[in-house]
Amino acid sequence: MPTNGDHLLIHKAVNGHDSAVGSRGNGRSSLKDAESSMSEDDDMPLSQTIRKSESVSTPPRQLKRKKPVYAESSSDEDTPLASSPVKRVPAAAVPATGAAEVTTRSGLPSNAKRSAVVKAEAPDSNDDAPISRKMNGRVKKPPKKKLKEESDDFNASSDDGNLSAPKKTAAHRKRKVKAEDDADDEKQLDEKPAAKPRAKRVKKEEDASGSDLPKAKKRATKATADEVNGSPVKGKGKKDEKEEDEEDIYKWWEAEANGDGTVKWQTLEHNGVLFPPPYEPLPKHVKMKYNGKEVDLPPAAEEVAGFYAAMLETDHAQDATFNKNFFEDWKTVMKKHPPLDGTKITSFALCDFRPVYEYFEAERAKKKAMTSQEKKEAKKAKEEMEAKYTTCLLDGRKEKVGNFRIEPPGLFRGRGDHPKKGALKFRVRPEDITINIGKDAPIPVPNMPGQWKAVQHDNTVTWLANWTENVNGNHKYVFLAAGSSLKGQSDMIKFEKARELKHHVDRIRQNYTRDLKSKVMADRQRATAMYFIDRLALRAGNEKGEDEADTVGCCSLRCEHVTLEAPNFLIFDFLGKDSIRYYKRIDVEPQVFKNIRIFKENKNDDDNLFDRVNTTSLNKHLTTEMKGLTAKVFRTFNASSTFQRLLDEDDLAGATLQEKLNAYNKANRMVAILCNHQRSVPKTHDQSMEKMRYKLRSLKYERMKLRHALFNIDAKYKKNKKYVDDESDIDDDWIAAHEEDLKAKEIEKAEKKFAKDNEKLVEEDKTPHTDDVLQDRIQAIEEDFKRLAGERGTKKATLKRERPVEKIEEAIDKLTDKIKGFALQIEDRDAGKEVALSTSKINYLDPRITVAWCRIHDVPVEKLFSKTLITKFPWAMEVEQDWKF
Structure with a gap:
C-alpha cells in the first residue's frame, strides 16, 4: 500500500504546499477480472452500498434543519447569497431486460431504445460523431460517440458531463478538436437520457472481457517497435526487407494536419467484422443435473447453462447478484426453450453445473496438451481466417483495425458492484450492425447468414461498425487499432491540450481561489469543486440511475462522502470508478474547509454536497477559462506535470540500470496514487x-x-x-x-x-x-x-x-x-x-516524457514501454532528450 509519505510527496508536487494525506483502499482488480470485492467490516463506508434512486413519483423531501456541529458559524458577510436550490431529479427506473430470443437479440430493450437519442447538443461533443439524422431519406445514424479515456481507468461516473446545451453549429464544430480519446477499442459508451430537466448523459460500461489495448500480431508489432526506434528488426538479415517494412509506416505526425477537424477520411474500405462461430452442443453424455437428476436441455438453454458452468470456480459464481441475474435470464430462455424431458427448473440451489464444468476443464486440458506443432498449425489457421479483417484501406493506406472480432454471447461481468452483473449478453448478428464505409468501396459480406442493419458512408467519424448491446444499451464501435494514424492524432491532441493548460493554470487557480469567497452559492460551489479537481485529481462525476453502480465523482459527491475534522482536514470516503474505494485525509485551505461546512448545513447525508453544480455547467465555465478545457484535461495535466517534476528531482548520475528503472517506477507509482489507480493484490x-x-x-x-x-x-x-x-x-x-x-x-x-x-x-x-x-x-x-x-x-x-x-x-x-x-x-x-501503473502510463502520462527521460539516462525505452505502447505512441518515439512537458 502507498504510505502517508507517498501521498505527502504527491500532494506537495501538485499543490506546492505541505498536507497530510492518507490512503486506504480495498484494491483494484486486474484487467481480465475488473470486479472489486469490498470487504464487509465495521469500517465499511456508506458509499459501499448501492443507493437506490427515489421514484419519479416521490414528492420532494423536506430538508431537515440541522444544527451545525461547530461552535462558530459563518458570518453573514461570508455566507453566499441564498438562491433557489437546484432540485435533484431522480433517475427513472429502468426495467430489466430478459433473454427473449436466448442469445439472439429480437429488438432493443427499453433502456437501449431510450439511449438511442442523438447527443448533438452536448457542449463538449466530439468531432468523431455520426452526421445529423435530420436529412430525410437518409439512413438513421447512431448517436454521436463521446470518446473516453481508455483502459481500466475509465470512471463509472463520466468525467465530462453531457447534459443539454444549445446545439452547436457546423462552423463551431469545425473549430473543435478532440481533447480525449479511447485507445481501448473494445470498450464502448452507454448513452442514455436522464430524467428531466437534464437532457442527455453519457455512460460507459466496460466489459471485463475487454482488453486494455488491441492486440496486434507479434511480428507486425515487433517490426513497428523496432522501426520507430530506428533499430533493425531482429531476425531479418535482408536489408531490402527492412526498407520495405519502413516504407509501410505512415508518419502522419510529419505530414500536414488532416483537413479541418471534421472530415476524417476520403476513402475507406474494409471487410466488416468477424462473428464468432455458432454454438456446438455438448456431447450426449454431458448434462447438468437438477435435484440430483440429469436434465436434457435444448441447445438454446444448454448454451446459457454452459456460460455459467464455465465460471463455476470463479468469484463471479459466488456473487449473489451475479447468480440472481443469471438465473432470471436463464429461466426466461427456458420459457421459450424448455427442457426436453419436462423438468421444471425453479430453484437455483438445486442446479448442479459441475458435470458441464468438468467437461470444459477436460477440453481445456486437451488443448493445453497439444504439441507445439499442433499449436502452431492451429494458430496459423486462425491467423489465415482472420487476416482479411485485421486491416483496412484508409485513404489508400493500409491501417490496422482494432477490435474486429464481435464478442461472443455470454454473461455480463461488469465492474465493481454493478447491479446487472450476471445478465445474459445476446449473440450479435449482422441485422444488429451498422457498417460505415466509403461510397465506392464494395460492401463486405458477413461471415454468417444475414444482412447488415444499415450501410452508411460518413467520413466525419472514424468507426467502421456500430451496434447496441442488450444489457446496458451501450453503443459498441469498431475502430482502427491503437497505433493507427487517426488514434495517434487523437492521443497527441489530448496531450497537447494538457500542455496548453500550463500556460493558463496560474490564472485559473487565481480565479477559482477568488471565487471560494463568492457571495453567489453556485459560484462558490463551482470554485470548491474546481479546487478538488485540480488539487486532488478527482474525476468530475455525474449522477447515476438505479441500474448503475453507486460510484461518484466530484460533482456527484454526497454529504456522507466528506467528513470535517478540525481544524482544516477533510476525510473523503466514497466509491470511485470501478467501485474502487477512495479514502484520503486531506489538509485543505481554511476557506475550503469553511465552504464544505456551509454546503453541508441543513442537508441529510444522502443529499448532494454540490447541489448547484453539475458536470455540464462546470465544463461550460472551464471553456471560458481556456478553449477546449474540461475537467478531464486537468487530470491529464496534473498527472503529466507531476510525473515530469518527480523524474527531474532524481539525481541518477552513476546509477545502475535497475536503480534508474526503480526511480522511474516510483514516480509512476506516485502519479497512480494521485489518480487513485488501485488494484487488488494479484492472487499469485x-x-x-x-x-x-x-x-x-x-x-x-x-x-x-x-x-x-x-x-x-x-x-x-x-x-x-x-x-x-x-x-x-x-x-x-x-x-x-x-x-x-x-x-x-x-x-x-x-x-x-x-x-x-x-x-x-x-x-x-x-x-x-x-x-x-x-x-x-x-x-x-x-x-x-x-x-x-x-x-x-x-x-x-x-x-x-x-x-x-x-x-x-x-x-x-x-x-x-x-x-x-x-x-x-x-x-x-x-x-x-496494489498500484496499477499501466493505467496512468496509457492514459495520463505524456509518452514523450518517458522517451526523453530514456534518452537522457540511456535507458532502452523497451524496458518501460511494452510493444503495444510503442506501437500506440510512434509519434512520441522521435522526441529529443531536452523535451519537457
Missing part, C-alpha cells in the same frame, strides 16, 4: 515473490561458493573486507535443501539429454547408448554433490574446473551487481502490488 503475488526471493538466495549461494573457492586458494582472502561477510539469509539447512534441488534438476537434465542423444543416434542409423551410460552420468552428478555436502561449514570450496584468481574475482563482482539489481527488482515489485 506471494507465490511470485517467494520464487524471486529463492532466486536471490540462489545467486548468493553461487557467490558464496566462489568466495570459498578463493579462501581455499589463498587464506588471505578471508581478511579482505570485500569477501569476508557471509550471506546473512543463507543457513546450512537452506543450503542442504537447495543442493538437493540442484541435484534433482541436474539428474533430470542428464536424463533428457540421454534420451535426445539416443533419438539422434537412431535417426543417423547408429547404435543408441545403453542405460549404463546414463547411470555413469548420474553417478558423476551424485559424487559431485556429495563433495558439496562435505564442504558445508568449512568455508572452503573447489570448483568443477579450475579458474584463475582474476576470473573468480571478476565473477564475484558480476554476481554482486546482479544480486544488487535483483534485490531492487524485488523491492520494486512488492511496492507496486
Whole structure:
C-alpha cells in the first residue's frame, strides 16, 4: 500500500504546499477480472452500498434543519447569497431486460431504445460523431460517440458531463478538436437520457472481457517497435526487407494536419467484422443435473447453462447478484426453450453445473496438451481466417483495425458492484450492425447468414461498425487499432491540450481561489469543486440511475462522502470508478474547509454536497477559462506535470540500470496514487515473490561458493573486507535443501539429454547408448554433490574446473551487481502490488516524457514501454532528450 509519505510527496508536487494525506483502499482488480470485492467490516463506508434512486413519483423531501456541529458559524458577510436550490431529479427506473430470443437479440430493450437519442447538443461533443439524422431519406445514424479515456481507468461516473446545451453549429464544430480519446477499442459508451430537466448523459460500461489495448500480431508489432526506434528488426538479415517494412509506416505526425477537424477520411474500405462461430452442443453424455437428476436441455438453454458452468470456480459464481441475474435470464430462455424431458427448473440451489464444468476443464486440458506443432498449425489457421479483417484501406493506406472480432454471447461481468452483473449478453448478428464505409468501396459480406442493419458512408467519424448491446444499451464501435494514424492524432491532441493548460493554470487557480469567497452559492460551489479537481485529481462525476453502480465523482459527491475534522482536514470516503474505494485525509485551505461546512448545513447525508453544480455547467465555465478545457484535461495535466517534476528531482548520475528503472517506477507509482489507480493484490503475488526471493538466495549461494573457492586458494582472502561477510539469509539447512534441488534438476537434465542423444543416434542409423551410460552420468552428478555436502561449514570450496584468481574475482563482482539489481527488482515489485501503473502510463502520462527521460539516462525505452505502447505512441518515439512537458 502507498504510505502517508507517498501521498505527502504527491500532494506537495501538485499543490506546492505541505498536507497530510492518507490512503486506504480495498484494491483494484486486474484487467481480465475488473470486479472489486469490498470487504464487509465495521469500517465499511456508506458509499459501499448501492443507493437506490427515489421514484419519479416521490414528492420532494423536506430538508431537515440541522444544527451545525461547530461552535462558530459563518458570518453573514461570508455566507453566499441564498438562491433557489437546484432540485435533484431522480433517475427513472429502468426495467430489466430478459433473454427473449436466448442469445439472439429480437429488438432493443427499453433502456437501449431510450439511449438511442442523438447527443448533438452536448457542449463538449466530439468531432468523431455520426452526421445529423435530420436529412430525410437518409439512413438513421447512431448517436454521436463521446470518446473516453481508455483502459481500466475509465470512471463509472463520466468525467465530462453531457447534459443539454444549445446545439452547436457546423462552423463551431469545425473549430473543435478532440481533447480525449479511447485507445481501448473494445470498450464502448452507454448513452442514455436522464430524467428531466437534464437532457442527455453519457455512460460507459466496460466489459471485463475487454482488453486494455488491441492486440496486434507479434511480428507486425515487433517490426513497428523496432522501426520507430530506428533499430533493425531482429531476425531479418535482408536489408531490402527492412526498407520495405519502413516504407509501410505512415508518419502522419510529419505530414500536414488532416483537413479541418471534421472530415476524417476520403476513402475507406474494409471487410466488416468477424462473428464468432455458432454454438456446438455438448456431447450426449454431458448434462447438468437438477435435484440430483440429469436434465436434457435444448441447445438454446444448454448454451446459457454452459456460460455459467464455465465460471463455476470463479468469484463471479459466488456473487449473489451475479447468480440472481443469471438465473432470471436463464429461466426466461427456458420459457421459450424448455427442457426436453419436462423438468421444471425453479430453484437455483438445486442446479448442479459441475458435470458441464468438468467437461470444459477436460477440453481445456486437451488443448493445453497439444504439441507445439499442433499449436502452431492451429494458430496459423486462425491467423489465415482472420487476416482479411485485421486491416483496412484508409485513404489508400493500409491501417490496422482494432477490435474486429464481435464478442461472443455470454454473461455480463461488469465492474465493481454493478447491479446487472450476471445478465445474459445476446449473440450479435449482422441485422444488429451498422457498417460505415466509403461510397465506392464494395460492401463486405458477413461471415454468417444475414444482412447488415444499415450501410452508411460518413467520413466525419472514424468507426467502421456500430451496434447496441442488450444489457446496458451501450453503443459498441469498431475502430482502427491503437497505433493507427487517426488514434495517434487523437492521443497527441489530448496531450497537447494538457500542455496548453500550463500556460493558463496560474490564472485559473487565481480565479477559482477568488471565487471560494463568492457571495453567489453556485459560484462558490463551482470554485470548491474546481479546487478538488485540480488539487486532488478527482474525476468530475455525474449522477447515476438505479441500474448503475453507486460510484461518484466530484460533482456527484454526497454529504456522507466528506467528513470535517478540525481544524482544516477533510476525510473523503466514497466509491470511485470501478467501485474502487477512495479514502484520503486531506489538509485543505481554511476557506475550503469553511465552504464544505456551509454546503453541508441543513442537508441529510444522502443529499448532494454540490447541489448547484453539475458536470455540464462546470465544463461550460472551464471553456471560458481556456478553449477546449474540461475537467478531464486537468487530470491529464496534473498527472503529466507531476510525473515530469518527480523524474527531474532524481539525481541518477552513476546509477545502475535497475536503480534508474526503480526511480522511474516510483514516480509512476506516485502519479497512480494521485489518480487513485488501485488494484487488488494479484492472487499469485506471494507465490511470485517467494520464487524471486529463492532466486536471490540462489545467486548468493553461487557467490558464496566462489568466495570459498578463493579462501581455499589463498587464506588471505578471508581478511579482505570485500569477501569476508557471509550471506546473512543463507543457513546450512537452506543450503542442504537447495543442493538437493540442484541435484534433482541436474539428474533430470542428464536424463533428457540421454534420451535426445539416443533419438539422434537412431535417426543417423547408429547404435543408441545403453542405460549404463546414463547411470555413469548420474553417478558423476551424485559424487559431485556429495563433495558439496562435505564442504558445508568449512568455508572452503573447489570448483568443477579450475579458474584463475582474476576470473573468480571478476565473477564475484558480476554476481554482486546482479544480486544488487535483483534485490531492487524485488523491492520494486512488492511496492507496486496494489498500484496499477499501466493505467496512468496509457492514459495520463505524456509518452514523450518517458522517451526523453530514456534518452537522457540511456535507458532502452523497451524496458518501460511494452510493444503495444510503442506501437500506440510512434509519434512520441522521435522526441529529443531536452523535451519537457
